[in-house]
Amino acid sequence: MKMNDQDKPVGVFDSGVGGLTVLREIIRQMPEEGTIYLGDTARVPYGIRSPETVMRYSFENTRFLSSKGIKILVVACNTASSVSIDAVREHVRIPVIGVIEPGAKAAVIATKNGKVGIIGTEATIRSNSYAKAIMSVDNNIEVFGLPCPMFVPLAEEGWTEGVIATLIAERYLCAIKDKGIDTLILGCTHYPLLKGVIQEVMGNAVRLIDSAVEVAREIRKSLENNGLKCDMNGNALREFYVTDSPEKFLFVGERFLERKIEHIGLIKDISAY
Numbered sequence: 001m002k003m004n005d006q007d008k009p010v011g012v013f014d015s016g017v018g019g020l021t022v023l024r025e026i027i028r029q030m031p032e033e034g035t036i037y038l039g040d041t042a043r044v045p046y047g048i049r050s051p052e053t054v055m056r057y058s059f060e061n062t063r064f065l066s067s068k069g070i071k072i073l074v075v076a077c078n079t080a081s082s083v084s085i086d087a088v089r090e091h092v093r094i095p096v097i098g099v100i101e102p103g104a105k106a107a108v109i110a111t112k113n114g115k116v117g118i119i120g121t122e123a124t125i126r127s128n129s130y131a132k133a134i135m136s137v138d139n140n141i142e143v144f145g146l147p148c149p150m151f152v153p154l155a156e157e158g159w160t161e162g163v164i165a166t167l168i169a170e171r172y173l174c175a176i177k178d179k180g181i182d183t184l185i186l187g188c189t190h191y192p193l194l195k196g197v198i199q200e201v202m203g204n205a206v207r208l209i210d211s212a213v214e215v216a217r218e219i220r221k222s223l224e225n226n227g228l229k230c231d232m233n234g235n236a237l238r239e240f241y242v243t244d245s246p247e248k249f250l251f252v253g254e255r256f257l258e259r260k261i262e263h264i265g266l267i268k269d270i271s272a273y
Contacts, residue, residue: 013073038267097218103215151191
């Protein structure tokens with residue numbers, strides 16, 4: 001029996017476990033929607049790869065998820081969103097949501113003094129993707145980017161609070177705090193796990209923009225606008241696939257997702273898709 005478009009799952013890919021913060025928000029905001037998550041753990045991190053390589057990885061991930069009959073594609077990786085989102089959109093017939101534009105739009109709405117900070121990986125900050133997205137909405141906003149590479153291993157090791165996390169956050173964030181920003185984009189999918197310590201260091205006067213939350217809102221809006229919203233009740237599909245080391249993904253991923261991962265598959269050669 002042919003599946004209705006509304007009943008098809010949401011497809012999400014990332015280079016590893018970070019995109020699970022986006023998936024967590026999708027499930028929280030739209031628990032009725034089925035989801036298929038792909039973590040390209042054999043080739044993580046994407047931030048050190050050339051744009052051509054990231055583009056190739058993105059297309060292979062897209063073809064794999066498309067083979068699963070998804071109704072919308074979520075590129076839950078800041079590097080892939082920066083490099084390949086436009087090209088991917090041109091080659092698929094379903095809506096494609098990245099992590100850059102939703103966070104940028106939310107920051108423009110949130111800022112009162114016109115000074116927005118962005119923290120992310122070195123590759124994301126170097127790409128200026130968030131700055132470009134913000135300026136495309138309002139070119140009067142001042143944008144300050146800051147790479148915080150050690151936040152990723154902190155999140156993956158579970159060191160998201162306490163003395164070590166606070167000291168590292170203080171060391172990184174003092175540079176951007178001095179710019180007088182009133183809004184800060186968490187421009188990496190790992191960073192929401194450090195939201196508490198980041199807020200503590202920045203102070204309550206600075207509004208944090210969690211891209212994962214904004215992306216989930218954008219997905220819901222896209223599903224509604226395209227008549228793709230699922231109206232089924234019951235147990236929604238939750239499938240996970242990785243390209244290497246399912247055991248490590250499960251160990252770290254369940255902390256990111258804040259729930260048990262039941263169904264996980266290993267893809268030995270994703271380039272075949």
